[in-house]
Amino acid sequence: MIRTIVGLAIVLILMAILITVVDDYTVPSALSGVGESYTETGVEDTGSVNLVTAVVVAYRGLDTLGEVVVLFSASTAVVLILTLIPIGSGPTPPSSIVSFTAGILPSAIILFGIYIITHGHLSPGGGFPGGAVVASAFLLVMLGSNTVPGKSKFLSSIESLAGLTFGLLGFWGMFAAGQFLNNLVLPAGSPGRIISAGIIPLISLAIGAKVASELSGIFSSYRKAGGEK
Amino acid sequence: MSFTFILAHVLTGLGALFLFASGVGVFRMPDVFNKMHAGTKATTLGSILFLSGLGLFEPSWLPKLLLVAVFIVLTNPVSSHALARAAHNDASEKPDNLVIDDLEESKGEEQ
Numbered sequence: 001m002i003r004t005i006v007g008l009a010i011v012l013i014l015m016a017i018l019i020t021v022v023d024d025y026t027v028p029s030a031l032s033g034v035g036e037s038y039t040e041t042g043v044e045d046t047g048s049v050n051l052v053t054a055v056v057v058a059y060r061g062l063d064t065l066g067e068v069v070v071l072f073s074a075s076t077a078v079v080l081i082l083t084l085i086p087i088g089s090g091p092t093p094p095s096s097i098v099s100f101t102a103g104i105l106p107s108a109i110i111l112f113g114i115y116i117i118t119h120g121h122l123s124p125g126g127g128f129p130g131g132a133v134v135a136s137a138f139l140l141v142m143l144g145s146n147t148v149p150g151k152s153k154f155l156s157s158i159e160s161l162a163g164l165t166f167g168l169l170g171f172w173g174m175f176a177a178g179q180f181l182n183n184l185v186l187p188a189g190s191p192g193r194i195i196s197a198g199i200i201p202l203i204s205l206a207i208g209a210k211v212a213s214e215l216s217g218i219f220s221s222y223r224k225a226g227g228e229k
Numbered sequence: 230m231s232f233t234f235i236l237a238h239v240l241t242g243l244g245a246l247f248l249f250a251s252g253v254g255v256f257r258m259p260d261v262f263n264k265m266h267a268g269t270k271a272t273t274l275g276s277i278l279f280l281s282g283l284g285l286f287e288p289s290w291l292p293k294l295l296l297v298a299v300f301i302v303l304t305n306p307v308s309s310h311a312l313a314r315a316a317h318n319d320a321s322e323k324p325d326n327l328v329i330d331d332l333e334e335s336k337g338e339e340q
Contacts, residue, residue, distance in 0.1 A: 092314075092315070092318060094311075095310070095311070095314060097307055097310055097311075098307060098310070098311050101303065101304075101307045104303075105303060105304070108300075143311065
């Protein structure tokens with residue numbers, strides 16, 4: 001009874017707040033400030049047709065580098081905790097339905113992930129979502145098998161290489177154009193083509209490889225923490 | 230008001246109805262397997278109906294929407310199947326009124 005009353009009160013308060021917010025809101029007829037300058041000069045500045053990617057990778061590239069560091073430390077923490085505390089009692093053998101699907105779907109998923117990564121400057125997408133899609137294919141392969149992955153130098157090398165590429169591209173901009181992560185050390189090309197937009201596609205590739213290898217590393221360390229059957 | 234226009238409206242409306250019913254089912258059903266039943270079957274049918282309705286609105290999108298539908302048909306049942314087996318392995322998820330349990334029996338035969 002008390003729970004219902006408290007819940008109802010919270011809903012009413014939230015409704016009141018929402019109404020006051022909506023009441024004052026008028027739909028802006030034009031962009032203002034930084035949004036206006038992004039939309040006016042964005043394509044010219046970066047060569048990227050997708051302005052979201054232009055903001056994320058070019059204008060705010062340093063923030064993205066920070067995000068990559070956040071993801072890296074999170075995955076390191078997960079792996080560390082999972083190696084310290086073993087969980088479960090070995091992998092459950094997959095049913096035939098799961099192992100059949102794991103045989104046919106991953107190639108299509110990886111292809112789609114690579115499409116998302118490489119078209120980040122043309123259509124919605126980019127390194128983060130594309131990398132997550134590729135990692136999900138890895139997860140599906142792992143779910144379809146009954147084995148525990150061994151120690152893999154490959155994943156951690158890919159991860160380090162991708163992070164290093166991101167940093168080096170940043171320094172290249174600093175030395176060639178006097179600005180860390182300057183986008184136009186490579187030519188902008190003609191906007192809308194796949195090879196255009198300066199270093200944005202390269203950074204997307206680096207982020208995609210890093211996200212995919214980090215998430216795959218998290219999945220495989222979960223399975224390792226489960227131990228052998 | 231052409232025939233395809235009306236059909237597209239009917240299909241998207243039906244799809245939305247199925248998706249809504251699935252949401253209500255996940256909220257109202259008593260245990261994990263019943264919730265999963267509501268959350269999987271109805272969403273598969275609901276999204277296919279919705280996608281085909283969209284395809285009638287915009288015929289140029291039809292090939293892409295068909296790909297999405299094929300992907301949903303391939304993944305949605307398989308993932309819920311895997312989740313249901315995982316839930317079955319966890320004894321605490323077993324409902325009290327479970328009378329016929331074929332999966333448990335087939336496990337006994339294998340060993």
